Structures are given as C-alpha cells and as structure tokens.
Amino acid sequence: MTYHFSNRVPKSDVDPVGDILKVAGDPKVMSFAGGLPAPELFPVEQVKRAADTVFEQKGQAALQYGSSKGIPELRQVILDRVKVEGIETDADHVMFATGSQQSIDLTGKMFLDEGSVVIVEDPTYLTAVDVFRSYGARFVGVAMDEEGMKMDALELALQDNPEARLIYTIPTFQNPTGRTMTLSRRKRLLELAEKYDVMVLEDNPYGAIRWEGENLPSLKSMDKTGHVIYMGTLSKILAPGLRLGWVVAEPELIKKYTMMKQSADLHTDSLAQYIAAEYFAQNDINEHIAKITSLYHKREQIMMNAIDKYFPAGVTHSNPEGGMFLWVMVPGVNDTQVLFDAALARNVAIVPGDPFFGNETIPGTFRMNYSNTHEDKIEDGVKRLAEAIEEVMDKK
Ligand SMILES: Cc1ncc(COP(=O)(O)O)c(C=O)c1O
Known part of the structure; x- marks a missing residue:
C-alpha cells in the first residue's frame, strides 16, 4: 500500500525526543529528561x-x-x-x-x-x-x-x-x-x-x-x-x-x-x-500553586547545589527563578548526542539541546528538569551526570 500523505506529515518516522523519553522511562534510569509536573502534588x-x-x-x-x-x-x-x-x-x-x-x-x-x-x-x-x-x-x-x-x-x-x-x-x-x-x-x-x-x-x-x-x-x-x-x-x-x-x-x-x-x-x-x-x-488555587512552587524550589536548589559541587569548571547554566527547567552549556562539545550517551551509560537521562532550535543548533547544550525527581535522588543523578560531562570534556 502506498500512502499519499499531505506535506504536514513528517517525512521520517524518526522521533529523537520520543526515543529519549522512552529510554528515560526505564526504571533504572534517573530521568532529568521529561517535562512532567510532580504527580504527588496532583490534588x-x-x-x-x-x-x-x-x-x-x-x-x-x-x-x-x-x-x-x-x-x-x-x-x-x-x-x-x-x-x-x-x-x-x-x-x-x-x-x-x-x-x-x-x-x-x-x-x-x-x-x-x-x-x-x-x-x-x-x-x-x-x-x-x-x-x-x-x-x-x-x-x-x-x-x-x-x-x-x-x-x-x-x-x-x-x-x-x-x-x-x-x-x-x-x-x-x-x-x-x-x-x-x-x-x-x-x-x-x-x-x-x-x-x-x-x-x-x-x-x-x-x-x-x-x-x-x-x-x-x-x-x-x-x-x-x-x-x-x-x-x-x-x-x-x-x-x-x-x-x-x-x-x-x-x-x-x-x-x-x-x-x-x-x-x-x-x-x-x-x-x-x-x-x-x-x-x-x-478550593483556593493559589494555596495549591504555593505548594507546587515550594516543592519545585526545593528540588531546584538541590540540583543547583549539586551542579555547583560536581560539574566541571567551564560548564555554565541558567539560573531559573521559577518553572521546571534549567539549561546547561558544556564548552567544546561538537556532538551533544555523545553527552547524552555518556550520561545514559551512567543511567542518567537529559534532553540534548538540538531539537529545541528552529534551525542552527548550539552543540553542547542540554535541558534538565527538576520538578519530577524526588529530592533524595537529585544529588546522586547530578553527580553521575557530572562524571559523564567530565569524560566527554576530557576526550576533546
Ligand atoms: C512552552 C510550552 N507550551 C505549551 C505546552 C503544552 O501545554 P499543555 O499541556 O497546556 O498543552 C508546554 C508543555 O510542556 C510547554 O512547555
């Protein structure tokens, strides 16, 4: 059967982000990749x-x-x-x-x-x-x-x-x-x-x-x-x-x-x-938003402290005042997939930056999510991610 799709249908079945999220869904993997709210706060x-x-x-x-x-x-x-x-x-x-x-x-x-x-x-x-x-x-x-x-x-x-x-x-x-x-x-x-x-x-x-x-x-x-x-x-x-x-x-x-x-x-x-x-x-939605804000802040602070402690010198990142994400820039990396692979080898997932760009990408960038990882696990995940970054930076 030949399908005559419209121009709106993607030509390729390759879904790099879907593939990342699938891998990140493995219970062995600590995922900073998704963009999900903390389900334990759903009322x-x-x-x-x-x-x-x-x-x-x-x-x-x-x-x-x-x-x-x-x-x-x-x-x-x-x-x-x-x-x-x-x-x-x-x-x-x-x-x-x-x-x-x-x-x-x-x-x-x-x-x-x-x-x-x-x-x-x-x-x-x-x-x-x-x-x-x-x-x-x-x-x-x-x-x-x-x-x-x-x-x-x-x-x-x-x-x-x-x-x-x-x-x-x-x-x-x-x-x-x-x-x-x-x-x-x-x-x-x-x-x-x-x-x-x-x-x-x-x-x-x-x-x-x-x-x-x-x-x-x-x-x-x-x-x-x-x-x-x-x-x-x-x-x-x-x-x-x-x-x-x-x-x-x-x-x-x-x-x-x-x-x-x-x-x-x-x-x-x-x-x-x-x-x-x-x-x-x-209900008072503002009370609920305050609970979300407080938990995400706690998780973000743990992530930021761990980043400061473990990430190699030269790696920079955004400093969010709210929301669910931060953005990391690793200097001298030409292929962000290498970073993803090195992190995954240590059972940590991030989203490489490439698909977030309309056309030209900035290699060495990736997104981290903190809203959906329990406070007890964040530091260990960041530590392993730091080892992956170090390995990739050392190979330069
Ligand atoms: C920037 C942005 N816009 C829109 C959406 C889609 O949100 P909704 O669940 O309301 O469709 C998201 C979801 O993560 C988002 O990050």
Whole structure:
C-alpha cells in the first residue's frame, strides 16, 4: 500500500525526543529528561470531590456537547486567573482549548502558509517547532541570553523578514532554558511588534510558579494595539490530564479561533471544564500553586547545589527563578548526542539541546528538569551526570 500523505506529515518516522523519553522511562534510569509536573502534588481528592459535585448537580450538561468558546462558569474563573497576569479583559476575548498545545496548533493553522516565517527564541519549545513546521513554517531563530530574547537580534530578524507572520515567545521561565525576559525587553518587543506589525504569540504555562524575583507583567497586559495573543493552561498549576488551556486575544481573532476550534474538535471536553470550574469554586488555587512552587524550589536548589559541587569548571547554566527547567552549556562539545550517551551509560537521562532550535543548533547544550525527581535522588543523578560531562570534556 502506498500512502499519499499531505506535506504536514513528517517525512521520517524518526522521533529523537520520543526515543529519549522512552529510554528515560526505564526504571533504572534517573530521568532529568521529561517535562512532567510532580504527580504527588496532583490534588486527586479535591478533583474527585469536584467531579462528584458535577455529576450530582450538572451531570447532563457535563456530558452534553457544548459551546466552542467554553462553559461560562470556567470563563469567569479564567478571567480572574489572567487578572493575576495583569490582563483585565472580558469573555469576548477568551476561548478554551484542549491544552496550550491546541492553542499553538490553531495559531499555526490560522497564521501560516507554506514558507511563512515564524520568529522563535533560540532555543524554544520543541513541540511548538513541530507544530509550526507541519504548517510549512520557515524558522528564524533569535539568540537569547540570561535576559531572554536579544532585542537587537530580533529587530534584525524583523528587518530581514518583514513578512514574518508570528513571533513565538515564552517570556517567563522559558522551556527549555528556564530564563525570563526582562521588563525592558518585554517593552521593546512590543514596540517592535507594533513597528513591524507582527503578531506575538505569548505562551505562559510556567509564569505562576515563581520562588524568586519580582513578578513581571505579561506581554498581553502591556499590549495596547492587539498584537499579542496570550496562551495559558491548567497543566502546570493543576493537572495536565485535564487538557485545559485558554487563548486571550482580540474578539475578532477569538471569532476566528472559535471557527478553527469547531472544525478541529467542536469544543474542549465539557466534563473537564465543569470539573475544573467546580475545583476552583471549592478550593483556593493559589494555596495549591504555593505548594507546587515550594516543592519545585526545593528540588531546584538541590540540583543547583549539586551542579555547583560536581560539574566541571567551564560548564555554565541558567539560573531559573521559577518553572521546571534549567539549561546547561558544556564548552567544546561538537556532538551533544555523545553527552547524552555518556550520561545514559551512567543511567542518567537529559534532553540534548538540538531539537529545541528552529534551525542552527548550539552543540553542547542540554535541558534538565527538576520538578519530577524526588529530592533524595537529585544529588546522586547530578553527580553521575557530572562524571559523564567530565569524560566527554576530557576526550576533546
Ligand atoms: C512552552 C510550552 N507550551 C505549551 C505546552 C503544552 O501545554 P499543555 O499541556 O497546556 O498543552 C508546554 C508543555 O510542556 C510547554 O512547555
């Protein structure tokens, strides 16, 4: 049988990240590779209680088809939630999606044609790269430093690509680097988006998980011209299994999103929306976020202390003030796979940096996750990883 796939289907079945996560799933392997929240903090009992209430009081509505924009009960909850990000808005500016992943997908579908330019942080969230690529995107990567995307490089990218359709950014506790864009760069990014009339897709799954530094205003909260599309999700502050995300944008865009959403899956799971709305009514989400923040901070500190103790001189890393990831740069390594293999030989997994780049990669970089490894195990894993790094650096 010959399959005549569309251009959107990847040509190759090779899935390097999937393969890494498979290896990392081996119980013998200590994985710093995944990007999973700590499951021991999922509020199972509270979500069960919310679900019981929904079945007792609204069972029929929860099992019925619903509106593509989402249920009104959750809309108010999310309007309150985005207010924390400084976004004062109303129901006409919001649509629910099946996780931020679907928001990214619908955005790609709405804005991209074959060859359309998407400007991304280098490195960026690799699954967004996959989505945009499936819609024919051509990537222009903008270098970052510890203050986020470099604005002079962004302006050059915009001058060279005035037809760019999107700037995709994760300004706070970025995946994969854990870096946060400074306030002055946020303001500059908005000026540039306006000057070059390019839409900005602000992806903010991690912003609420902050243990250090000052909260910074979201791009959307400072957007006076409607250039920013904001995406949020319950995945990292409640549970990813609920698959609940939201888009905040100008009403004319929300109308388009709603039409695209309708053709994708009619609407986001009604039952999940009702349960989430009920969970918010019965519980204080901020208390729950505080628990997540405190545990991830503890794990991050253990990881950072172990890195300082064991990693060879010359290796640098980001210093996240929140979120779930940090980014490591090993000098003089031409092939990051060698690092991965050396770590795996010691039963430790990381994600090599390559797939996070839109085009040109920076060898010797990798991502580490701390949210999903128990405090008791982190130091030993970092120690073994340090031995692997040393071995690879010695071979240079
Ligand atoms: C930057 C970023 N955007 C979007 C997503 C997808 O999140 P969701 O579970 O809401 O689909 C993730 C998941 O890890 C992410 O890291």
